[in-house]
Amino acid sequence: MSVASATPLVWMPADHRLLGETVHAQPYLILGDKYARAVKVGAQAQPVMFPLADASEVARLLALVDGVVLTGSPSNVHPRHFGEPVADPSLPLDEARDEVTLAVVRQALAEGVPLLGICRGFQEINVALGGSLHQAVHALPGYLDHREPKSAPLDEQYAPRHEVTLQPDSLLHRLARGAPSVRVNSLHGQGIRRLAPGLRAVAHAPDGLIEAVEFEQARAFALAVQWHPEWRCWEDALSSAIFEAFGQALRQRRARREAEARAFAAAPEFP
Numbered sequence: 186m187s188v189a190s191a192t193p194l195v196w197m198p199a200d201h202r203l204l205g206e207t208v209h210a211q212p213y214l215i216l217g218d219k220y221a222r223a224v225k226v227g228a229q230a231q232p233v234m235f236p237l238a239d240a241s242e243v244a245r246l247l248a249l250v251d252g253v254v255l256t257g258s259p260s261n262v263h264p265r266h267f268g269e270p271v272a273d274p275s276l277p278l279d280e281a282r283d284e285v286t287l288a289v290v291r292q293a294l295a296e297g298v299p300l301l302g303i304c305r306g307f308q309e310i311n312v313a314l315g316g317s318l319h320q321a322v323h324a325l326p327g328y329l330d331h332r333e334p335k336s337a338p339l340d341e342q343y344a345p346r347h348e349v350t351l352q353p354d355s356l357l358h359r360l361a362r363g364a365p366s367v368r369v370n371s372l373h374g375q376g377i378r379r380l381a382p383g384l385r386a387v388a389h390a391p392d393g394l395i396e397a398v399e400f401e402q403a404r405a406f407a408l409a410v411q412w413h414p415e416w417r418c419w420e421d422a423l424s425s426a427i428f429e430a431f432g433q434a435l436r437q438r439r440a441r442r443e444a445e446a447r448a449f450a451a452a453p454e455f456p
């Protein structure tokens with residue numbers, strides 16, 4: 186008998202933000218609409234949040250889902266996670282998010298849970314595995330300014346800004362149908378400095394900055410990009426391909442989890 190699988194579930198860890206006027210500002214746990222929408226439309230999956238999850242709950246919560254998306258965010262990963270002080274205290278941090286996402290990366294990769302990282306999520310994967318970040322790419326001689334024009338309309342902020350060259354024989358290169366390079370948007374101030382052990386750089390900007398990584402020993406989909414494929418992912422061939430491939434990996438895990446649950450239910454009980 187064939188059994189139709191339920192819609193896969195994707196854990197999307199929350200940002201912690203203060204919203205409201207200064208004296209009345211209150212803490213909120215939030216998820217950007219464009220990320221959730223890309224998971225729903227592009228990967229045909231259901232986004233879920235565990236808003237007050239802490240690191241000690243990560244393993245138990247990962248067992249309930251079919252994949253993870255680590256989203257972008259205006260906040261930076263705290264540089265203490267790669268042994269540095271904060272270079273610019275005016276920039277936002279989100280240590281509560283760091284606590285969860287760094288643990289999620291290690292556990293998800295160890296267990297073969299499909300993982301997609303975007304922008305901050307890309308940086309989190311590198312830091313979680315022992316890599317480090319440049320805290321201000323634009324201040325480095327010879328590097329481009331990878332930040333978005335802050336006062337421009339969103340369409341302009343998310344417009345393709347520079348090329349990335351793709352590494353042959355990578356998943357990303359296959360998803361780009363063998364194109365040697367693609368143009369991508371760019372909305373970040375930080376970037377990978379020391380690549381973490383176990384990660385392979387599979388895309389580079391013209392200034393040499395790493396723009397995409399894959400996990401070398403991946404047991405399932407494990408890709409992260411510094412740009413934003415979630416932005417109207419259905420309008421761009423590579424963005425659509427990334428979310429479709431992630432969706433396929435989610436359905437494979439979903440089918441496996443359901444088969445295990447059926448086998449467990451059918452097993453004889455021993456006293």
Ligand SMILES: N[C@@H](CCC(=O)NCCCC(=O)O)C(=O)O
Pocket residue numbers: 217256257258259260261262303304305306372373374375376
């Ligand atoms: N703060 C980091 C990460 C940049 C990032 O994820 N930007 C996305 C902002 C828009 C959004 O919320 O999606 C850096 O600057 O490098």
